Amino acid sequence: MALLEVKDLQVRVEDREILHGLSLTVNPGEVHAIMGPNGSGKSTLSHVIAGKPGYEVTGGQILFRGEDLLEMAPDERAAKGVFLAFQYPVEIPGVATMNFLRTALNAQRKARGESEYSTPDFLKKVREVSKSLNIPQDMLKRGVNVGFSGGEKKRNEILQMALFEPSLCILDEMDSGLDIDALRIAADGVNALRSPERAMVVITHYQRLLNYIVPDYVHVMAKGSVVKTGGKELALQLEESGYAQFEDA
Amino acid sequence: MNVVLAKTDTGRAVSTSFALARERLPGSGKVAEQRQQAFEAFERAGLPHRRIEDWKYTDLRVLMREVLPLAAAPDTAALSRAEAALKLHAIEGTRRLVLVDGVFAAKLSDLGKGEKGLSVRTLREVLEAGDGELLASDNSNPMIALNTAMATDGVVIEIANGTVLEQPLHVVHVASTGTPAAMYTRSLLRLGRDASATLVESFVATEGAKAYQTYDSLIVSLGDNARLDHLRLVEDGLEAFNIASAAVTLGAHAQLNTFGMVSGASVSRYQPTIIFAGEGARVDTNGVNLIKGRQHADTTLFMDHAVPHCASREVFRAVIDDRAHSVFQGRIVVRPDAQKTDAKMMTRALLLSDEAEADNKPELEIFADDVTCGHGATTGALDESLLFYLRARGLPEKEAQALLIQAFVGEAIESIANDSLREHVIAAAQRWLEARA
Ligand SMILES: Nc1ncnc2c1ncn2[C@@H]1O[C@H](COP(=O)(O)OP(=O)(O)O)[C@@H](O)[C@H]1O
Numbered sequence: 085m086a087l088l089e090v091k092d093l094q095v096r097v098e099d100r101e102i103l104h105g106l107s108l109t110v111n112p113g114e115v116h117a118i119m120g121p122n123g124s125g126k127s128t129l130s131h132v133i134a135g136k137p138g139y140e141v142t143g144g145q146i147l148f149r150g151e152d153l154l155e156m157a158p159d160e161r162a163a164k165g166v167f168l169a170f171q172y173p174v175e176i177p178g179v180a181t182m183n184f185l186r187t188a189l190n191a192q193r194k195a196r197g198e199s200e201y202s203t204p205d206f207l208k209k210v211r212e213v214s215k216s217l218n219i220p221q222d223m224l225k226r227g228v229n230v231g232f233s234g235g236e237k238k239r240n241e242i243l244q245m246a247l248f249e250p251s252l253c254i255l256d257e258m259d260s261g262l263d264i265d266a267l268r269i270a271a272d273g274v275n276a277l278r279s280p281e282r283a284m285v286v287i288t289h290y291q292r293l294l295n296y297i298v299p300d301y302v303h304v305m306a307k308g309s310v311v312k313t314g315g316k317e318l319a320l321q322l323e324e325s326g327y328a329q330f331e332d333a
Numbered sequence: 334m335n336v337v338l339a340k341t342d343t344g345r346a347v348s349t350s351f352a353l354a355r356e357r358l359p360g361s362g363k364v365a366e367q368r369q370q371a372f373e374a375f376e377r378a379g380l381p382h383r384r385i386e387d388w389k390y391t392d393l394r395v396l397m398r399e400v401l402p403l404a405a406a407p408d409t410a411a412l413s414r415a416e417a418a419l420k421l422h423a424i425e426g427t428r429r430l431v432l433v434d435g436v437f438a439a440k441l442s443d444l445g446k447g448e449k450g451l452s453v454r455t456l457r458e459v460l461e462a463g464d465g466e467l468l469a470s471d472n473s474n475p476m477i478a479l480n481t482a483m484a485t486d487g488v489v490i491e492i493a494n495g496t497v498l499e500q501p502l503h504v505v506h507v508a509s510t511g512t513p514a515a516m517y518t519r520s521l522l523r524l525g526r527d528a529s530a531t532l533v534e535s536f537v538a539t540e541g542a543k544a545y546q547t548y549d550s551l552i553v554s555l556g557d558n559a560r561l562d563h564l565r566l567v568e569d570g571l572e573a574f575n576i577a578s579a580a581v582t583l584g585a586h587a588q589l590n591t592f593g594m595v596s597g598a599s600v601s602r603y604q605p606t607i608i609f610a611g612e613g614a615r616v617d618t619n620g621v622n623l624i625k626g627r628q629h630a631d632t633t634l635f636m637d638h639a640v641p642h643c644a645s646r647e648v649f650r651a652v653i654d655d656r657a658h659s660v661f662q663g664r665i666v667v668r669p670d671a672q673k674t675d676a677k678m679m680t681r682a683l684l685l686s687d688e689a690e691a692d693n694k695p696e697l698e699i700f701a702d703d704v705t706c707g708h709g710a711t712t713g714a715l716d717e718s719l720l721f722y723l724r725a726r727g728l729p730e731k732e733a734q735a736l737l738i739q740a741f742v743g744e745a746i747e748s749i750a751n752d753s754l755r756e757h758v759i760a761a762a763q764r765w766l767e768a769r770a
């Protein structure tokens with residue numbers, strides 16, 4: 085069974101249609117890249133999959149392992165294994181990162197009927213993952229994303245992804261604002277999570293990221309729908325020819 | 334000036350109550366005269382109402398309507414109910430001083446083996462000995478006048494010069510009355526020069542106590558270089574009324590760190606007046622309201638910078654659910670001589686429902702020119718984008734809200750210096766949040 089099936093999805097924001105019948109199928113183990121110019125609706129798609137309020141789905145459906153995702157609250161989706169690494173992670177002053185990570189992880193486990201992590205196991209795991217992502221321990225004591233640089237915020241998203249072990253990872257422009265070293269660290273973190281059970285949807289504006297996270301499929305999105313799908317070589321073609329051909333269409 | 338001599342309705346109703354109560358009120362002679370004057374002042378004004386500027390948001394004629402008769406002195410049954418309630422509200426490691434229905438309960442209090450430099454008496458003893466100093470009263474405030482007229486008991490705590498009190502004092506006001514009644518207390522805390530202490534005040538109820546009224550007044554005097562950490566927890570029953578005032582005077586280089594949390598009482602009003610009487614003193618006042626249902630919680634603070642080189646900080650956070658109403662009025666006066674005053678006030682209200690209400694009224698009156706003063710106020714709902722982020726990470730709605738509410742009140746709670754008291758308050762806030770979920 086497909087992990088994620090988006091079928092003919094139509095989405096409106098404030099009476100304006102942003103997605104016009106978008107379809108996408110993602111199977112376990114696959115890595116899909118979604119590329120497209122700014123404003124083509126990439127973040128909108130990711131938000132609707134994660135369950136962000138403010139979007140009106142006027143047509144189509146989203147199935148996750150055959151279940152209707154649109155019927156579920158955002159936290160239910162998270163517990164089922166949907167994870168979105170945000171393009172713009174928010175800052176949450178007063179909520180210590182470590183406390184947040186533990187609360188979130190245990191909430192997901194509780195929703196799945198699993199036992200809570202013991203404190204030593206949790207700490208060990210956070211320490212391991214944060215070390216591999218080059219995240220200093222004192223960052224975990226600060227408020228969630230408060231005072232983090234752009235790169236630190238992105239690494240914090242990957243850290244959560246590694247901790248929560250979702251089966252569908254959507255990465256929205258995780259390369260934006262990262263220099264080449266930071267990009268490599270983040271990409272290594274993502275690659276370490278690739279597995280036959282887990283699928284990734286990598287949203288990016290630039291081909292550069294796909295040198296590090298090599299996709300199985302590349303979809304080109306323009307004006308609210310997928311206009312072309314191909315293999316990883318499609319990304320290289322786009323790098324040369326640009327998006328203009330799709331935008332004018 | 335036009336003095337209105339006619340009795341108001343509430344004035345009349347309560348005069349019967351005063352006449353009946355009189356023989357139970359400690360003190361004769363001059364003390365009785367002070368009571369009589371205060372009582373007449375209250376009788377003339379009656380319960381304060383919205384047309385009096387200071388009471389605009391808290392109209393006691395509407396909210397409270399009447400002053401209840403004086404509570405009976407607690408009998409054995411009332412005391413044993415109080416004892417049970419105390420178990421729930423005890424704070425480990427403190428010296429407990431208990432007032433039940435407005436009467437000092439020696440049996441429930443820790444009077445044994447006082448620390449050196451600590452003296453504890455009851456208001457009753459002091460007034461019966463003829464000392465009326467504690468009944469000196471600002472009769473222009475009718476609720477203070479009423480408290481002066483009716484004060485039955487209280488604790489009179491004196492801490493000698495240079496004494497560093499190790500054990501926090503916990504004054505617990507327990508309402509145990511089974512019938513609707515009013516209780517009146519007045520207490521004093523005097524810290525000598527270089528002395529320091531921690532005072533916790535709790536207002537709680539036994540299971541049976543419901544629609545009672547508690548009227549309290551606290552007088553605090555800090556000598557030069559003294560330091561007081563003060564915690565005030567209003568955990569009254571949800572049908573109760575709690576009308577209280579505090580008058581604090583700080584000597585030179587004295588420090589007051591005060592934190593208040595209101596989660597109980599149907600209607601509460603707290604009126605602290607803080608007066609800087611010596612240079613170089615500092616006051617940090619922090620407050621949290623956690624209210625729901627139809628609760629009404631008012632803090633009306635007056636910070637009087639009368640002398641130079643003093644600093645004051647106010648951080649006030651209100652969390653308001655359902656149809657509850659939170660009021661914060663903070664008035665800061667910087668008198669002409671009070672150069673180099675550093676006074677800042679920040680209030681924030683978080684509305685958890687469309688019908689929740691917050692009124693913020695900061696007032697700065699600055700008569701000196703070389704000062705740093707400021708205030709800010711915000712009112713709003715929980716940030717949707719933060720809520721979504723948390724929910725996308727697996728937190729159910731109420732848990733996500735709870736985490737953000739904790740963060741919201743956290744800044745004020747962090748100001749509590751004593752670790753175990755801070756933990757106590759965090760746990761109380763946590764229980765409030767869990768009860769919501
Ligand atoms: N909350 C919103 N309100 C109004 N318009 C929006 C909102 N979010 C996105 N849009 C519009 O939807 C379109 C797609 O935006 P987005 O999904 O962010 O694109 P991308 O991520 O591909 O850059 C843009 O035209 C954007 O202006």
Ligand SMILES: [Mg+2]
Nearest residue numbers: 126127171257
């Ligand atoms: Mg985007």
